[in-house]
Amino acid sequence: MDEKQKKPRRPLWFWLILGLGAAVFIFGLGAPRTLSSGNEENVTYDVFLTALEEGKVQEVELKSGTLYYTLKETAQPAATAGPQLNFGFRIMSGSSKKETVYTVTAMEDPNLVDRLHAAGVTFSENPGTGNMLLLILLQYAVPILFYIAIFSFLFRRMGKLGAGGGLMGGFGKSNARSIDGGEVKTTFADVAGQDEAKESLQEIVSYLHNPKEYTEIGARMPRGALLIGPPGTGKTLMARAVAGEAGVPFLSISGPEFVELFVGMGASKVRDLFKEAREKAPCIVFIDEIDAIGKKRDGFGGNDEREQTLNQLLSEMDGFEGNSGVVVLAATNRPESLDKALLRPGRFDRRVPVELPDQSGREAILRIHCNRIKTEGPIDLAAIARITPGASGADLANVINEAALCAVRSGRHAVKQKDLEDSVDVALAGKQRKSMVISQREKEIIAYHEVGHALVAAKQKGASPVHKITIIPRTSGALGFTMQADEDERFLMDKQEAFAKIVTLTGGRAAEEIRFDSVTTGASNDIEQATGIARAMITRYGMSESFGMTAFEQMVNPYLGNDTTMNCSQETAARIDREVIALIDKAYDQAKTILRDNRSKLDEIAQVLIARETISGQEFMDILNAPVALPAKQEETNE
Numbered sequence: 001m002d003e004k005q006k007k008p009r010r011p012l013w014f015w016l017i018l019g020l021g022a023a024v025f026i027f028g029l030g031a032p033r034t035l036s037s038g039n040e041e042n043v044t045y046d047v048f049l050t051a052l053e054e055g056k057v058q059e060v061e062l063k064s065g066t067l068y069y070t071l072k073e074t075a076q077p078a079a080t081a082g083p084q085l086n087f088g089f090r091i092m093s094g095s096s097k098k099e100t101v102y103t104v105t106a107m108e109d110p111n112l113v114d115r116l117h118a119a120g121v122t123f124s125e126n127p128g129t130g131n132m133l134l135l136i137l138l139q140y141a142v143p144i145l146f147y148i149a150i151f152s153f154l155f156r157r158m159g160k161l162g163a164g165g166g167l168m169g170g171f172g173k174s175n176a177r178s179i180d181g182g183e184v185k186t187t188f189a190d191v192a193g194q195d196e197a198k199e200s201l202q203e204i205v206s207y208l209h210n211p212k213e214y215t216e217i218g219a220r221m222p223r224g225a226l227l228i229g230p231p232g233t234g235k236t237l238m239a240r241a242v243a244g245e246a247g248v249p250f251l252s253i254s255g256p257e258f259v260e261l262f263v264g265m266g267a268s269k270v271r272d273l274f275k276e277a278r279e280k281a282p283c284i285v286f287i288d289e290i291d292a293i294g295k296k297r298d299g300f301g302g303n304d305e306r307e308q309t310l311n312q313l314l315s316e317m318d319g320f321e322g323n324s325g326v327v328v329l330a331a332t333n334r335p336e337s338l339d340k341a342l343l344r345p346g347r348f349d350r351r352v353p354v355e356l357p358d359q360s361g362r363e364a365i366l367r368i369h370c371n372r373i374k375t376e377g378p379i380d381l382a383a384i385a386r387i388t389p390g391a392s393g394a395d396l397a398n399v400i401n402e403a404a405l406c407a408v409r410s411g412r413h414a415v416k417q418k419d420l421e422d423s424v425d426v427a428l429a430g431k432q433r434k435s436m437v438i439s440q441r442e443k444e445i446i447a448y449h450e451v452g453h454a455l456v457a458a459k460q461k462g463a464s465p466v467h468k469i470t471i472i473p474r475t476s477g478a479l480g481f482t483m484q485a486d487e488d489e490r491f492l493m494d495k496q497e498a499f500a501k502i503v504t505l506t507g508g509r510a511a512e513e514i515r516f517d518s519v520t521t522g523a524s525n526d527i528e529q530a531t532g533i534a535r536a537m538i539t540r541y542g543m544s545e546s547f548g549m550t551a552f553e554q555m556v557n558p559y560l561g562n563d564t565t566m567n568c569s570q571e572t573a574a575r576i577d578r579e580v581i582a583l584i585d586k587a588y589d590q591a592k593t594i595l596r597d598n599r600s601k602l603d604e605i606a607q608v609l610i611a612r613e614t615i616s617g618q619e620f621m622d623i624l625n626a627p628v629a630l631p632a633k634q635e636e637t638n639e
């Protein structure tokens, strides 16, 4: 598919090693000794001197600090050798003669040469010419090759050397992945839900199919569409689907790929990308994660490289004619950080929100991914969609995949509903930690805590029904959790419901206090969440009596975590804090009241939970609504 990808080039070190190997092969690691390999015998220096004095030595060769010598035939115990030929520096053909070669470590002996000469011994020194060559090679050539290798590696890192000409021809190559028309197999059918987004993009598709229809009427196509939404909602998928539907060439590149080490290189990549696009028009250019280059240009010390890249992008988008047939799609999850110039009409003038899916959207996404796996037994995807509010398409795809993995782990060949439900728990709270040993007392505390949440939720109007309670520890650090699930999707939350949420969150701690008269660290996450809701009620939702409809906090980065910035005087901030504390105190009191009123149910359900570790919402409600087993207290069992 990647037409532009070159054949993998052999790395430089490969050639380096090959060259070294060849050198070794040619020159040898050391020149062979001329005195050849007969029997070798190691002797001491005095033995050598004695032999020399007695005139028995025939020939001597010095090589790398070792003296090799042979004895005259008469001196040899077994005379096996043939006739001797004495040339000054003779080369003995070793294989023909089987004489003993004595070796001795050479010593500092300045008179040796004179004595050898006097004794009429043939002697030579073997400097090992091959070795020298190799040495030179190692000393000079290898370091040079090494530096060349490092530089070429660095250059490639910086510029991803392409096929361009000139010294630095490759530096500005766009390295966009280019896929020819009709080769993208993704279509709108692969994208579940997101009907509005599809509708917006459908127009681009039909324009690319039949530009004439639009040009005749004089309509100008939007040059670019910006897909915005939280991570994992299918923006990248959608862009591919547009290409698949349109069947035109698809040039895709990710924003961070433009950001280069050298100023100007990103800009030249942009130029290159659009040049290629114009050649291939009609086509789609897709810039993923455009916020990497499209960030607002601010006053302070900006980033030259990024700004140049952005400027180039802006001018390229202005540059091509309205109906040149190049449509630019881009995706981001930080639209608020984008430069205004990028968003003005004529550039990315169409914004396509790709939001988190609603309940039916989640079901549809689950269905698409579920169709790719084998299932058995009844599968209720609507039930899964109900317990995954706030999940993105990527999360849901992951849930299905985890379920399939889970089925394989337990040795089955198809996925059951149970796998899917377990997989949601894994996505929510991590895997089960079966090895974790929890003392009986702690288990009791956890059970009371979780039942506290569930009971408080069940006894309040406006709280979501309980779906599941479990006290199996999870890898996320949760020791248990209570899952609530609404029957239908909720889009609004009224003040009473918001307060009920806080009461439910404080229910865990309240149960601990009522049963054990002590509190634990286990409620920290509940406390955090409760505080968050209480603060939002007061500072953003206008749900406090004393402040009314004034906003003191602004959301920043709505798609990436709900960060907020405080925007009020210190005095007000202090008042807000006091209100938050009062609100949570009130909720905590209410939770305790509910639990005290239902003390026997609290005990009963906690005992069941300790025994079974997990109970479903239905089982929970059954116990709650059953007539009280013990006649100790009169309980109202109605809702």
Ligand code: ADP
Pocket (backbone or CB within 6 Å): 190, 191, 192, 193, 194, 230, 231, 232, 233, 234, 235, 236, 237, 238, 331, 365, 368, 392, 393, 394, 395, 397
């Ligand atoms: P984004 O670019 O918005 O961060 P992606 O397009 O990369 O998200 O989506 C990641 C994956 O999640 C996709 O490959 C797909 O499997 C799944 N996914 C997300 N949204 C949908 C959807 N609407 N329909 C089907 N699958 C989806």
Ligand code: MG
Pocket (backbone or CB within 6 Å): 235, 236, 288, 331
């Ligand atoms: Mg993406």
Ligand code: ZN
Pocket (backbone or CB within 6 Å): 449, 453, 508, 509, 522, 523, 526
């Ligand atoms: Zn809790």
